Amino acid sequence: MLKQLISRYGLSRLQMKLLTITVPAFLLLGTIFVTAIEVSLFVDEKGSLEKKLERVTKTFIVIVAEPLWNVDIERTASILGAMSIDEDFVSAIVYDDEGIPFATIGKTNQERTPALTTQQQIIYTPEMEQQPRVIGTLVINFTDENLLATTYHRVATVISLATLFAFVLIFTNIYVHRKFVGTPLQRMLALIRQSSEKPAGQRVEWSSDDEIGVVTTAFNKMLDIQERYYEELEVQVKNRTQELSEKSELLELTLSNLRGGLVVYDAQGQMLIWNDRYFEIFNLPDRFRRVGQDYAEIIRYDVELCLVNRDLDNDFDVDNLIQNRLDSFVEGRKETVELCFTDGRIIEARRNPMPGGGQICSYIDITTRKRAEEHMIEKEAQLRAVLDNIPGGIRYVDVNRNNVFFNAQYSELYGLPDDLLKIGDSIQTENLYQAKRGDFGPGDPEELSKAWLKKLPVLVEPQSWERITTHGKVLEVHTTPTPNGGVINVVTDITKRKQSVEELRKAKEVAELANRSKSDFLAAMSHELRTPLNAIIGFSTMIKDQMLGPNKAAVYAEYGADILNSGLHLLGLINDLLDLSKIEAGKLELNFDQLDTQKAILDNIRTVDPLAEKSEVKLTINLQDNLPSIIADQRAFDQIILNVMSNAIKFTPPGGQVTVSVSAVRDNTQIIISDTGVGIEPKDLDKVMKPWGQIIDPLKADHKGSGLGLPIVKSLIDLHGGKLSLESKVGMGTSITITLSNSGPDPK
Structure with missing residues (x-):
């Protein structure tokens, strides 16, 4: 089709492409424009139809109210019949107040829902009543078929006119193009085709004042230029041939040499x-x-x-x-x-x-070169085998700080990737990698690497130092200058040696600490045991020998009480030692059972109440209501509470106060025992938690004690899976917080 139009009407391919784009675009835009106008008109007319339906409905619900109230079916039907004269009317139905059809006119198509429907209640006020009543419902159906038919007719008319206009536009364009472009173009092509069939140099005989004449003149001038070009080309070919002959001789001479x-x-x-x-x-x-x-x-x-x-x-x-x-x-x-x-x-x-x-x-x-390379590779392999089996890393850099050789241990010791170091590369590659890894601290890696290279000294004598890598290795580096300005680095991993030295130092410290602990233990034990034993021996000797006379029974009875107290103190000290040794040996057996928290606390408070009265210390109890029970060992729980409370009373001066607060915190029970006593120095807080950790000289103190109370308490709390924390200020008192899980220790 396209070729036929081009041949018949002389149309260019470009114009045909423009027509195939312009015409459909014109028709599409026209269709969209007409459609938009018709949609707008249809919406407006349909709105008018809806308003008309609303007016008709409002009018007829007033007219049919009276006959519906009087049950006048014929009159109601005749009133509805007045609607049928409207061309858009479909049907109307009057329902009574019970929803039963009262009167109907028209017929509703069951297969097609009416386009417009309205339904309103019929309200009537009887003569004897003052209040209006709903006596029924009026339903009116209209159709939009007439509106659609009118719209379709307008659209068809407009489309037909637009199509006719498009065809007129197309054929007008074709006619104009054929008359003013196609015919001259065909004549010009015929002349060019005729001239191409004639011998070279023959001119096209044509004269006119139109575009064809201009093109013909240009074509004849082109032939003149072509003839001159061929003449010049023959000269150039002759010169070029001679030049190529000379170059060929030169090429042969070059190839032969x-x-x-x-x-x-x-x-x-x-x-x-x-x-x-x-x-x-x-x-x-x-x-x-x-x-x-x-x-x-x-x-x-x-x-x-x-x-x-x-x-x-x-x-x-x-x-x-x-x-x-x-x-x-x-x-x-x-x-x-x-x-x-x-x-x-x-x-x-x-x-x-x-x-x-x-x-x-x-x-x-390349036979000679390959033999030399093979010999060099063999020697290099031997050297590489020696270097790779040296117990340490080795690297040699030249005067320009470029790698000459290195072994695998060097990269391994510094934690470098296997493919990072290359022969001939600058050591800046290694330093930049280490800077990015963080070996030189925070900062821009490139700046850190450059700064490190600037600090490198010009070595004139060997140097040695130690370096700790980011992997925790301790490396011993020996740097030796070479006569040509290069540097040989020998790196040895001395981590194990340093660890051995550190382990020996720690073992020495542990041994010295154990020796001091033994001395402290013996000193404390000798004092704690000697004091009650001296009292027992001294008072028993006075009673046995009746050194105060035979009639001093009351005095001797007092001495007997002192002997009993000293014995009890000695027994308590021995019991503490046995408990501590069992705990440290892991042989202390606990019997976990469900304890009434409130009862257990009050029982222990009653036990220490006499001690508080004797020391003139006030006891304050704050117990949360409905405390949950806990799983614990009864004897260990009592020992924890009694030890802490006894210490609080012991180190609180007369007139002071000891407060016991117990509360439930989530799934735990928290016991806080605080006093207003002498307090503890911050530097001594860790000491009091260790066995024999007395911060007061037992030889000078007024209070008796072995220094085992708090360590035993902490160990018992740990066995219960709990926590103990201690806070204290000198002169203001001490507060100990005990946290125990209500469900007991973890079975694991």
Whole structure:
């Protein structure tokens, strides 16, 4: 269709493309515009129809009220019949107050719901009544079919006019283009086609003052220019040929003086240029010295004469090798391979693709170099084996601080990745990695690395130092300068040695602490045991010898009481020692049972109440209501409370106060025992929690005690899975908080 229009009306492809875009776009925009207008008109007219339905409904509910009240069916039906004259009317129904149809006119299509429906109650005020009453319901149905038909008719008319206008526009455009563009264009193409069939240099005979004439004149001038160009081109070709001949001679001279062999193949694998050295390397006969020689024949000749060492590949296949090389020509692959000959020679072959296809192949005998490299690699492998088995890291950098060599232990000791250090790289790479890792502290890693490099001294003598890595290793670094300005670093891991020294130091401290603890224990025990024993021995001797006379029974009885108190004190001290030793040995057995918290606290308070009265210390009790019971050992619980309260009363001066507060905190019971006593220095808080940790000199103190009370209390609380905290201020008192789980210790 497009070709027929172009041929018949002389339309250009561009104009046809514009028409195929413009016409549908015009029709689409026109359709959208008409649709928008019609939708707006339809909405307005439908709104008017709804208002008319509302007016009709309001009018007729007033008219049918009286006949409905009087049950006049005929009159009601006649009133409804007045509606049927409206062209939009469908049906109307009057229902009584019980919802039963009273009168109906019109017919509702059961398959199609009316477009417009209204339903309103019929209200009537009887003559004998003052209040209006709802006596029924009026339902009126209208249709919008007439409105839709009118809308469809308008839309069809507008679309028909728009289509007619579009066709007129199209055919007008085609006619104008054919008259003023198509015909002149066809005439001009005919002239150009006619001139192309004539001998070169023949001019197109045409004269006119329109665009065709201008184009014809330009075409004739182009022919003149073309003739002059051909003449100049012949001269240039002659000069270029001579120049190429000279360059060819120069190229042949250059190729013949190359140390290696050189050959050039085209994209089909045919030989174009070569030098004598190429034939010498491959021992090729002179019959291959011709342009167009196929590469496949040359490689097959070499292989068949065993010039290539096939021992290197047991699966050597001549056809596969030839096909691979031909594929390389076609694909333009760049390759560098080593060819091993049976006579021991090693030839390096480099193949580079040419822009227009084909390859330039160069061949160099590298046998001597490869032997030297193999010897060097062997020596380097031996040196590497020695370095890698040295028990430590070693690195050598030159005067420019570039890596010359290093062993694997060096990277391992400093925690560096295996591929980080490279021969020839600056040590800044290593320092930058360490800076990013945080070895040099916070800050910009690059700035830290540069600052570290600036601080490196110019070594003139060996140096040694220790460095602790981020992994916790202790490294001993020995740095030795070399005569050429380089530096050799030898790194040894001395972590285990340092740990051994540290362990020995700690063991020495532990032994010294144990010796001091033993001395403190013996001193405390000797005092605590000697004092009651001296009293027992002294008073018993006075009673036995009746040193005050035979009639001093009352005095002797008092001495007996002192003997009893000293014995009880000695028994308590021994019991504390036994309890502490059992706890530390893990052999103290506890019997956990459910305890009434409030009763257990009050029983212990009654026990220490006489001591408080004797010491003139006031006891204050704050117990939360409905305290939960706890799982604990009765004897251990009593020992905890009695020890803490006894200490509080003992170190509270007369007139002071001891407060016991007990409350439930989530699933725990919290017991706080605070006093207004002498208090404890902050530096002595840890001491009082250790066995024999008395902060008052037992030889000078007025209060008797072994210093085992709080350590035993803490151990018993730990066995219950609880916590103990102590707060104290000198001169203001001490507060001890005991927290025990209501469910007892963790079974684990």
